[in-house]
Amino acid sequence: QSVLTQPPSVSAAPGQKVTISCSGSSSNIGNNYVSWYQQLPGTAPKLLIYDNNKRPSGIPDRFSGSKSGTSATLGITGLQTGDEADYYCGTWDSSLSASYVFGTGTKVTVL
Amino acid sequence: QVQLVQSGAEVKKPGASVKVSCKASGYTFTSYDINWVRQATGQGLEWMGWMNPNSGNTGYAQKFQGRVTMTRNTSISTAYMELSSLRSEDTAVYYCARIYDSEDYWGQGTLVTVSS
Numbered sequence: 001q002s003v004l005t006q007p008p009s010v011s012a013a014p015g016q017k018v019t020i021s022c023s024g025s026s027s028n029i030g031n032n033y034v035s036w037y038q039q040l041p042g043t044a045p046k047l048l049i050y051d052n053n054k055r056p057s058g059i060p061d062r063f064s065g066s067k068s069g070t071s072a073t074l075g076i077t078g079l080q081t082g083d084e085a086d087y088y089c090g091t092w093d094s095s096l097s098a099s100y101v102f103g104t105g106t107k108v109t110v111l
Numbered sequence: 112q113v114q115l116v117q118s119g120a121e122v123k124k125p126g127a128s129v130k131v132s133c134k135a136s137g138y139t140f141t142s143y144d145i146n147w148v149r150q151a152t153g154q155g156l157e158w159m160g161w162m163n164p165n166s167g168n169t170g171y172a173q174k175f176q177g178r179v180t181m182t183r184n185t186s187i188s189t190a191y192m193e194l195s196s197l198r199s200e201d202t203a204v205y206y207c208a209r210i211y212d213s214e215d216y217w218g219q220g221t222l223v224t225v226s227s
Binding site: 002046098101103 | 146148155156158161171173176206208210212213214215217218219220
């Protein structure tokens with residue numbers, strides 16, 4: 001059972017925007033950087049956002065991240081069919097012997 | 112180019128152990144930590160622990176303490192994850208991953224099936 005809570009699913013039409021929340025606590029999100037990962041069906045996860053709001057090279061600016069207090073948010077604008085995937089937040093948690101924790105995951109569906 | 116290539120699928124009986132390998136290439140193996148992450152079918156990602164290939168230092172998730180051992184062989188740039196006392200709930204795809212700053216590289220995953 002993850003300590004980071006995400007909505008199970010979000011959906012929107014192509015071209016629209018979705019946001020995915022990631023709720024944690026002071027021992028994880030509140031005091032550490034958050035990353036976001038995209039996992040396309042049948043593939044390994046891929047880093048989308050690191051250090052709360054930075055995009056690795058090659059990640060389009062349609063993807064954005066933010067953090068406020070003990071919550072983080074991933075935004076996807078201009079939704080495309082290729083964005084249909086599972087998305088996970090992740091961060092370190094100092095209350096669990098310095099363990100890394102992933103969120104519960106959110107399935108994005110493009111209608 | 113950076114690659115992490117994992118060993119093939121395994122089928123184990125309950126109570127047995129499994130050792131998954133992760134061979135790194137395209138970079139200096141001892142310069143980056145290796146993480147292990149697993150994913151049961153239809154379930155989310157679960158972090159198991161990390162290993163520093165240079166020092167051999169490790170850090171394990173509390174859930175796996177006492178059951179997991181992460182090691183390496185620097186001469187062949189390979190990291191290993193051994194999980195013991197397997198039970199059916201350990202059936203999952205196991206990934207090794209190098210995640211540092213803005214870059215991430217993942218192995219292709221190794222399916223471990225625990226079944227009597």
